[in-house]
Amino acid sequence: xxxxxxxxxxxxxxxxxxxxxxxxxxxxxxxxxxxxxxxxxxxxxxxxxxxxxxxxxxxxxxxxxxxxxxxxxxxxxxxxxxxxxxxxxxxxxxxxxxxxxxxxxxxxxxxxxxxxxxxxxxxxxxxxxxxxxxxxxxxxxxxxxxxxxxxxxxxxxxxxxxxxxxxxxxxxxxxxxxxxxxxxxxxxxxxxxxxxxxxxxxxxxxxxxxxxxxxxxxxxxxxxxxxxxxxxxxxxxxxxxxxxxxxxxxxxxxxxxxxxxxxxxxx
Amino acid sequence: xxxxxxxxxxxxxxxxxxxxxxxxxxxxxxxxxxxxxxxxxxxxxxxxxxxxxxxxxxxxxxxxxxxxxxxxxxxxxxxxxxxxxxxxxx
Numbered sequence: 001x002x003x004x005x006x007x008x009x010x011x012x013x014x015x016x017x018x019x020x021x022x023x024x025x026x027x028x029x030x031x032x033x034x035x036x037x038x039x040x041x042x043x044x045x046x047x048x049x050x051x052x053x054x055x056x057x058x059x060x061x062x063x064x065x066x067x068x069x070x071x072x073x074x075x076x077x078x079x080x081x082x083x084x085x086x087x088x089x090x091x092x093x094x095x096x097x098x099x100x101x102x103x104x105x106x107x108x109x110x111x112x113x114x115x116x117x118x119x120x121x122x123x124x125x126x127x128x129x130x131x132x133x134x135x136x137x138x139x140x141x142x143x144x145x146x147x148x149x150x151x152x153x154x155x156x157x158x159x160x161x162x163x164x165x166x167x168x169x170x171x172x173x174x175x176x177x178x179x180x181x182x183x184x185x186x187x188x189x190x191x192x193x194x195x196x197x198x199x200x201x202x203x204x205x206x207x208x209x210x211x212x213x214x215x216x217x218x219x220x221x222x223x224x225x226x227x228x229x230x231x232x233x234x235x236x237x238x239x240x241x242x243x244x245x246x247x248x249x250x251x252x253x254x255x256x257x258x259x260x261x262x263x264x265x266x267x
Numbered sequence: 268x269x270x271x272x273x274x275x276x277x278x279x280x281x282x283x284x285x286x287x288x289x290x291x292x293x294x295x296x297x298x299x300x301x302x303x304x305x306x307x308x309x310x311x312x313x314x315x316x317x318x319x320x321x322x323x324x325x326x327x328x329x330x331x332x333x334x335x336x337x338x339x340x341x342x343x344x345x346x347x348x349x350x351x352x353x354x355x356x357x
Binding site for chain 2: 142146147150151154155158178179182183184185186187190194
């Protein structure tokens, strides 16, 4: 087995890097690919809570790099999905505790043990970002349909190319089909037109992302969720499958409307 | 936006505004030239060219344009009507 290393980054914070990492990782592992998710956001650890593994952390990324534990000891096994692991970030250290070479060495050691390594990059364009993309075979840039996020994505795309890691692929997250339809939100065509990059995922806004995060269960494991299905599609596309983009329907179906009435939380 | 404005299409939908603003901001970002720098460049350009030829400084436009993969700095510099020609016309 030789793992492929995929880094998920954005430039702007809060657009869904951690959610995407947890869900793409879970979707890949759920179909039988051994997957390791790495939280590269040293000092601002979050992937552990999104995956619901925060109570199992003993060792972290910096412990491995500084030789305080074996790689295997820092890999936390997921509760639900077999073959899914998390290497958490250190919470009490900063980005300078890790170098790009450290990340390359760590991933090289992991490669023979799994099929996919998914790295959650910190926001920004400094050291943490460079650490996260150093070992990447493929970089996924995630953005929201907002000017600020798309602008930062454009900058990141340029930096990734300058580092010889391009061309990346784009995930557009938190799309509201109703708003796009009535002309009040940038659509995928508008964004792809200015960024000139290949699209790998189109994820609709979904309340279930929040309820899933509340419970520490990736939404990709929820068959009935529209964002979960979009994340599963991204995993299949990564795996080389030609998955068409389903049209984002602005209409709320009758069943979903009834479901919303019965369960206002959308859970 | 009121229903009447919407019916008569008086106000642009916000996505269209976003698209225009995004395109403009990316043109400046990619060129590494902010609108302020562009203004300063325009003033320098006017000063330099005025040393050689009379121009109509108020009509000078310096803009960034973006084709598929090339950024272009476009200066539109109208010349002041020359005295000779003015005499001929007069």
